[in-house]
Amino acid sequence: MKRYLTILIAALALCSCNKPNLDQSHALIDVTPTSLAGVWMLESFDGGNTLAEGDFVYIEFVRSDRSYTLYQNVGSMYTQTMRGNYFIENDPELGAVIRGNYGTEEYNYFDWSHRYIVEMWADGIMRWTAKDDREDISVYVRVEKLPEM
Numbered sequence: 583m584k585r586y587l588t589i590l591i592a593a594l595a596l597c598s599c600n601k602p603n604l605d606q607s608h609a610l611i612d613v614t615p616t617s618l619a620g621v622w623m624l625e626s627f628d629g630g631n632t633l634a635e636g637d638f639v640y641i642e643f644v645r646s647d648r649s650y651t652l653y654q655n656v657g658s659m660y661t662q663t664m665r666g667n668y669f670i671e672n673d674p675e676l677g678a679v680i681r682g683n684y685g686t687e688e689y690n691y692f693d694w695s696h697r698y699i700v701e702m703w704a705d706g707i708m709r710w711t712a713k714d715d716r717e718d719i720s721v722y723v724r725v726e727k728l729p730e731m
Contacts (some may be wrong), residue, residue: 600618609704613678614672615700616698619645622722625707640728643668655729661731670700679713699730 611617624639625634633639639654652664664685673679678700685691696718698710706724 584626611702611704613680613700615643615645615648615670618643618668618670618700618708619680621725621728622708624720624724626721627719638729638731640725641722642728645728652684653728655731676713680710 593626620675621640624633624641633644633656637654637656639652639656639701641652645652647667648669649665649667652666653661655661664684664686666682668680668682671679671681676699679697680700681697682694683691686696697715699713701709701711708722708724710722712718
């Protein structure tokens with residue numbers, strides 16, 4: 583169970599990253615189950631670092647039942663899959679905050695270790711910042727579909 587928690591933490595919030603070059607020409611959009619729906623790929627983490635060659639993290643969000651599936655192979659030669667549900671709350675000061683749970687076929691569901699402030703841009707960039715650790719930032723980009731794994 584600790585291994586899956588570590589994987590989820592690594593996949594959802596792999597520490598701090600540089601903010602993408604987002605100027606006034608990038609339009610912020612509301613974070614809703616509809617705008618979140620689709621496939622997102624982890625682009626950068628930990629000061630702007632990218633994953634090692636061949637490693638990947640994809641999250642597919644489903645609008646209708648507010649579920650997600652995470653596919654990743656960080657630290658493994660095999661794809662690992664986790665599923666869960668997500669919940670979007672609107673904080674008057676912070677904006678959209680996402681929280682959720684996760685699990686596998688082998689384990690029960692557990693809450694994420696953080697809640698994340700989510701900023702989403704119309705051009706398919708999404709930044710998650712841990713609410714309790716503003717240095718813990720992950721940047722995702724929207725992709726058309728999941729690749730062959």
